[in-house]
Structures are given as C-alpha cells and as structure tokens.
Amino acid sequence: MAVDTLIGIFLDTVSAHQNPAQFMRKTAQGWEAISAERAESDVENLALALRQLGVRKDDKVALLSENRYEWPLVDLAVLGLGAVTVPIYPTLTPLQVRYIVENSEASIAVVSNAVQLDKMLEAVAGLPQLTAVIHMDPAPARPRAHALEALIEEGRTQRRQNPGAFRESAGAVRSDDLATIIYTSGTTGEPKGAMLTHGNIASNVWACRRVIDLFPADRCLSFLPLCHIFERMAGLYAMLSAGMTIAYAESIDAVAANAVEVRPTVLCGVPRFYEKVYARVMDNARTLPSLRRRIFHWGLQVGTKTAQARFERRALDPLATFRAWLADRLVG
Numbered sequence: 630m631a632v633d634t635l636i637g638i639f640l641d642t643v644s645a646h647q648n649p650a651q652f653m654r655k656t657a658q659g660w661e662a663i664s665a666e667r668a669e670s671d672v673e674n675l676a677l678a679l680r681q682l683g684v685r686k687d688d689k690v691a692l693l694s695e696n697r698y699e700w701p702l703v704d705l706a707v708l709g710l711g712a713v714t715v716p717i718y719p720t721l722t723p724l725q726v727r728y729i730v731e732n733s734e735a736s737i738a739v740v741s742n743a744v745q746l747d748k749m750l751e752a753v754a755g756l757p758q759l760t761a762v763i764h765m766d767p768a769p770a771r772p773r774a775h776a777l778e779a780l781i782e783e784g785r786t787q788r789r790q791n792p793g794a795f796r797e798s799a800g801a802v803r804s805d806d807l808a809t810i811i812y813t814s815g816t817t818g819e820p821k822g823a824m825l826t827h828g829n830i831a832s833n834v835w836a837c838r839r840v841i842d843l844f845p846a847d848r849c850l851s852f853l854p855l856c857h858i859f860e861r862m863a864g865l866y867a868m869l870s871a872g873m874t875i876a877y878a879e880s881i882d883a884v885a886a887n888a889v890e891v892r893p894t895v896l897c898g899v900p901r902f903y904e905k906v907y908a909r910v911m912d913n914a915r916t917l918p919s920l921r922r923r924i925f926h927w928g929l930q931v932g933t934k935t936a937q938a939r940f941e942r943r944a945l946d947p948l949a950t951f952r953a954w955l956a957d958r959l960v961g
Contacts, residue, residue: 631831631835632831632870633804633827633828633831633832634708634799634802634803634804634806634808634827634828634831635705635708635808635827635830635831635866636705636708636709636799636802636827637799637802637827638831638834638866638869638870639669639672639705639869640669640796640799641870642665642869642870642871642872643665643666643668643669645872646665646845646872647664647665647666648664648665648845648872648873648874649662649664649665650662650663650664650874651663651664651665651668651869651874651875652668652698652701652874652875652876652877653848653874653875653876653877653891654697654698654876654877655877655879655887655890660876660890660891662874663698668702670785671702671781672702672705672706672709673706673709673784673788673795674780674781674782674783674784674785674787674788675702675703675706675777675780675781675784676706676707676709676710676784676795676798677783677784677787677788677791677794677795678780678781678783678784678787679706679707679710679712679737679780679784680710680794680798681783681784681787682737682760682761682775682780683736683737683760683761684707684710684712684736684737685710685711685712686710686711686712686801686806687711687712687713687806687807688710688712688713688736688737689712689713689715689733689734689735689736689810690703690707690712690713690714690715690735690736690737690738690739691715691716691717691729691730691733691735691737691738691739691749692704692707692714692715692716692717692738692739692856693717693719693721693726693738693739693740693741693745693748693749694719694739694740694741694745694765695719695741695880696851696852696853696854696855696860696877696878697741697765697877698877699741699765699777700855701855701865701875703739703763703777704716704855704861704865708802708808708827709795709798709799709802710798711798711801711802711806713807713808713809713810714808714809714810715729715730715733715735715809715810715811715812715822716809716811716855716856716861717729717730717812717856718854718856719741719745719856723748723749723751723752724752725820726748726749726752726753727752727753727756728819728820729812729820729822730749730752730753730756730759731756731758732812732819732822733810733812733822734758735758735759736758736759736760736761737759737760737761737762737763738753738759738761738762738763739762739763739764739765739777740762740763740764740765741764741765741766742764742765742766742768743764743766743767743768743769745764746762746764746768746771746774749762750762750771750774759773760773761773761774761775762774762775763775763776763777763780764776764777765777802827803827804826804827804828804831805826805827805828806826806827807824807825807826808825808826808827808829808830809824809825809830809861810822810823810824810825811823811825811856811857811858823858825858830858830861830862830866831866833862834862834866834867834870835870837862837863837867838867838870838871841940842939842942843867843868843870843871843873843895844871844873845871845872845873846873846894847868847871847873847874847894847895848873848874848875848876848891848892848893848894848895849864849868849873849874849875849876849893849894849895849896849897850876850877850878850884850887850888850891850893850895850896851864851865851868851875851876851877851878851897852877852878852880852881852884852887852896852898853897853898853899859897859899860897863897864897868895873895876891876893914926924959924960925960927956928956928957928959928960929960931952931953931955931956932953932956932957932960934949935949935953935956
C-alpha cells in the first residue's frame with residue numbers, strides 16, 4: 630500500500646534507496662551531493678530542536694525562503710512533528726508577510742538569509758504569537774533569532790539522548806492531518822489560505838507516479854518556487870517517492886547553465902518556460918550550417934518519436950533504439 634503521509638514518503642525512500650546524492654546544491658566549490666543518510670539525520674536533528682523551541686502537533690511554522698536544500702529540510706522536520714508548514718513567497722513585502730504569519734497563527738518563522746531575516750523581524754514587530762525566527766544563512770545577532778546550523782547541532786545531542794523520539798512522532802502522523810496552509814494571491818481582498826492534508830498531497834504524488842515513470846537513477850533540477858504546490862508536490866515529494874536525486878538551481882536565471890552542469894533527466898516546468906526554451910533552441914538552430922541544421926531537425930524528429938513511445942510505455946524496436954542513441958550523440 631502506498632505511503633499516505635509526506636514524512637512517511639521521505640522516511641520510506643531514504644530507507645529503501647539510500648541515495649548517495651539525494652539532494653544536490655551549488656557551492657563555491659561546485660555541486661555538493663547530500664546523501665539520503667545525511668538528509669535524514671538533518672531532518673531528525675532539526676525536528677528535535679524545533680520541539681525544544683516549543684513546536685507541537687498542529688502548530689504552524691512559516692517558511693520564507695528561496696529554493697535551496699534547507700527548504701525541504703525545514704518542511705520535512707515540521708511535518709515529522711505533526712506540525713504545519715506555511716510557505717511564504719520570498720518576494721512578498723513585510724506587510725504581506727505579516728498578514729500571512731498573523732492569519733495562519735504561526736508561532737515560529739524560518740527565513741533564508743539576512744535580508745529575509747530583517748524583513749521578517751520588521752513584519753512581525755509587536756506580534757506576540759511569534760516566539761522565534763530561525764535563519765539558514767549566518768546573520769548578525771537579533772532578539773529571538775536562532776541559527777539553523779546551531780539548532781541542528783542541538784538536535785544531534787537530543788537525538789543521542791532519545792534516539793527513537795523523532796520516528797515515534799513521525800509515525801503518529803496520519804493521512805488526514807493538516808500538512809500545510811498555502812496562501813493564494815486571490816482575485817479580490819486578502820490572500821486566502823488553502824488547507825491541505827498529508828493525504829491530499831500524497832494522493833497527487835501517487836497519481837503522478839502512475840502516469841510518469843520515475844526511477845532512482847533519474848535526476849531532477851528544481852527551479853520553480855517550492856512555496857507553490859506544483860513544485861512542492863511534483864518537484865519534491867514525487868521525486869522523493871522515486872528515490873531520485875533533486876538538484877536545486879541557483880536561480881531561475883541560472884537554470885540553463887545549471888542544467889548543463891547537472892544534466893537532469895526530469896524537469897518540472899510550466900508551459901511558458903518550455904516555450905521560451907523551445908524558441909531559444911530553434912533560434913540557435915537557424916544559425917547552424919546547412920548540414921548541421923539538417924542533422925538537428927532529424928534528431929528532433931527522432932527525439933519526439935522516442936519521447937512519445939516512452940510516455941505511451943511502448944518499447945522501441947532495435948533500429949529505433951539505435952537511432953535514438955545516435956541522435957542523442959549527434960544532437961544532444
């Protein structure tokens with residue numbers, strides 16, 4: 630039977646696949662691979678530290694951050710406590726952030742960097758419900774502010790003292806428990822919070838897996854905002870359910886360069902993104918010499934037929950397989 634909680638999907642996949650590159654992120658030294666073992670340890674340690682800060686089942690934790698490894702780390706730690714993640718778009722103003730934090734009744738906020746920390750502290754000034762703000766990147770000392778890295782270290786100590794605490798908490802989470810509140814822009818008035826349970830999202834994950842073949846050897850480049858439900862469901866939980874690698878693009882502007890470096894086999898995108906990619910590729914093709922241009926269009930035809938067969942789950946005959954291999958070498 631398919632796992633029906635989001636934290637269950639994560640714990641099940643790290644145990645089953647033990648991917649040495651469960652996540653990838655770009656650092657000054659290049660792409661860093663983060664193993665499933667380390668990711669599980671980070672999630673567990675952070676969850677125990679959050680519990681020390683007072684986070685309990687059904688509590689709300691606001692998450693204001695760009696896409697990065699720490700985003701799913703915080704999300705999964707919160708979910709493992711039976712608490713609720715409230716994602717916030719990093720481009721929102723302090724006034725908009727305050728509305729979401731106050732309306733959702735969040736008691737803890739997690740932010741990415743010093744800029745977002747200042748924004749959050751300005752937004753929640755005088756708001757007694759918020760007891761702590763956690764920052765992922767190093768930042769100047771602020772009242773009620775905690776460094777994420779320090780909390781993970783604190784959680785590691787608690788884990789040694791009580792090694793089964795997190796698994797017990799995660800195991801108590803149920804399909805109909807609230808997992809997240811996602812605020813939409815709406816058409817009129819203030820944003821509305823959509824309340825989604827673990828089962829709501831997990832059912833979409835398994836429906837996605839029935840339609841699209843995903844394998845542990847696959848690699849996804851994540852670039853759409855994780856605070857939006859599409860990327861979070863398809864680009865995070867669905868990819869985790871397959872045990873595959875998730876690499877985080879540095880930014881939307883760096884997607885093309887990062888794709889060359891990471892060589893993903895799967896991308897989650899919206900139509901406009903693919904339209905822009907297609908237009909750029911076709912513009913470049915028009916500038917090619919005649920022979921190379923003919924090879925390009927031949928390879929495009931072969932690739933289209935190959936992709937169609939894959940989506941229809943049809944096996945290629947030996948000649949078509951050879952053509953696909955040759956096209957990939959000549960054009961890809």
